[in-house]
Amino acid sequence: MLSIKNLHAKVEDHDILKGLNLDVKAGEVHAIMGPNGAGKSTLASVLAGKDGYEVTEGSVDFDGIDLLELDTEDRAKEGLFLAFQYPVEIPGVSNVNFLRTALNEIREYRKEDPISAKDFMARVREKSALVELDPKLASRAVNEGFSGGEKKRNEIFQMAMLEPKLAILDETDSGLDIDALRIVANGVNKLKTKDNAVIIITHYQRLLDYIIPDFVHVLADGKIVKSGTKELALELEEKGYDWIHEKA
């Protein structure tokens, strides 16, 4: 589904990604772990197409499409979803209005008819229940006045509404208490099918107790320096990231 080859990227004049390789197949869950400053969030931003990140080398193939050629919105329309580490508050734009606009633009791109108001609201109810998000929050302005946990649940709610092929969860677990973490993880697990894939970017092993990854990768200094199965995450938790540096 996703094939990243020798990806180099810089922000302003700093090289952040320095030859990153990653292959994600449908039905898989990958966790990318690493110390602060390793380039984890840069990877998420580059994949989502944020301005200010310059790809200097390498390629990203997303189901046969050159992802790096697409605008941010078209990447989303092709089925890429980024759950933000810091969801943005947008006063005056209601969650519902925003999601219906997004959903209909995605459907238009896929040459499907717009969703009816009735079907849309039914979907809002069903998917907000999935992450135990108060349906009232759905009609409020995007993330405005939401608690940290509500913001993260709102991200997963949006993911549920848009049903992406590939979801990248950027530090979705940071700042969450155990209950919120369990709710978020539960939502992600319920959305998992054999046809979609998830990349979990995290600093901590904790989330991986709830969402079991098929593969764990360690990102350090802009490259994946070690890959393994879920046991690798436990080992990292125990020994810390310095252990990787020592080995490398």
Next chain:
Amino acid sequence: MEALQENKVVQFTEGWQQPDNLTSIRNEAKQALNAMDFPTTRVEDWKYTRTARITNKTYTQKEATSDIAPYRIPNLKCHELVFVNGYFDKSASTFLEDDGLSIQGIETLDEASYAEILEDTEENVFSLINKAYSTGGLYIHLAKNKKANYPVHIIHVLTGNGVIANSRHFIEVEEGAELYVVNSYNSNGAIDSFNNNVLEGLIGENASLTIDKLQTEENTVFHISKENFIQDPSSRFLMNTITIGGLLVRNGINILVEGANCYSEINGVYLGREKQDLDNHTFIDHLFEHCTSSETYKGVMDDSSTGVFNGKVVVRQDAQKIEAYQSNGNILLSDKSTVNSKPELEIYADDVRCSHGSTTGQLDEDALFYLRARGINKKSAQKLLVSAFIGEVLDKIKNETTRAHIDTLFLEQFGWEF
């Protein structure tokens, strides 16, 4: 005679119709004009508004008729008073049954009491031109403790080339009465024409007046307005100004709060495109204690348009326990658009709560990216954010029918949905 011909203002008005009965108000205004000149940008109050764009052209006063169907507010059952080129068109107007509400020609207003009411308001050269040469207007009077059955919609249409419309209205809401007025300025095939209008009013003790002003003129029309309101004790005044049309627009609202315990609120939205200059000047003068005023103006400027906001609030020495809030926000959608924002607070009382804020910037890049990352096109994302930005002000329009009409206008003209 020679001295008169050198006066640009007198030249400007040359050949305009002289009313048969030169009232004292007209006479005084004409006398004052003899000694006046048009403001240049060197005059502080007109620094950002180049009125030479208006005054270097010539205009005639010309009675006309126009289709008014496009300017009606759908589903708003109201008194409709139609002015075309500043002349009242009775056959196009509609009066409904409304006891307590009297709508007459402004000539029926007693000049002596009018002069007394507006004694402390300021005139400028354009309002004096209007006063000297006004071709008609309304005297709207609502009796004590009455709530008007229907809103009043004054529909102004400007049509033709090089035409000036000098309409002048006076609204008087007596003690305890309540009135809602929509004042719309439109144009129908008008080129290089000039809407030079005056709207004045007195809000009696414990009375309430709400005005929604809609400016939708074509971008070939000039508009200067002077809006003077006097508030008696415990009165409430709300005015929302929505400006989406006009090549050069200068709105000037002056509120004289002449009593304690008053509430004054003025809000505005101005949306500029191409080479539009949209200027909002406001002045709230607090003379008495325990009053609240609130002001929210928001502008969105595109292409090479220019926006001006100058909001002045004066709190006089005896006006203790005043709360005065003012905010002006602007979004620039293009590199060539500009905004000049100038809040002015003059406070002479010591126990007051006043705040003002002014921001001008581009759309929030993080918000834009967030929306796009969910699959929303850049253009749609911008629309959502702009709609949200000005939606806060549009929400001040309490009449749902008027609001729906404005939403339709915005959707048609800008593709913005709320």
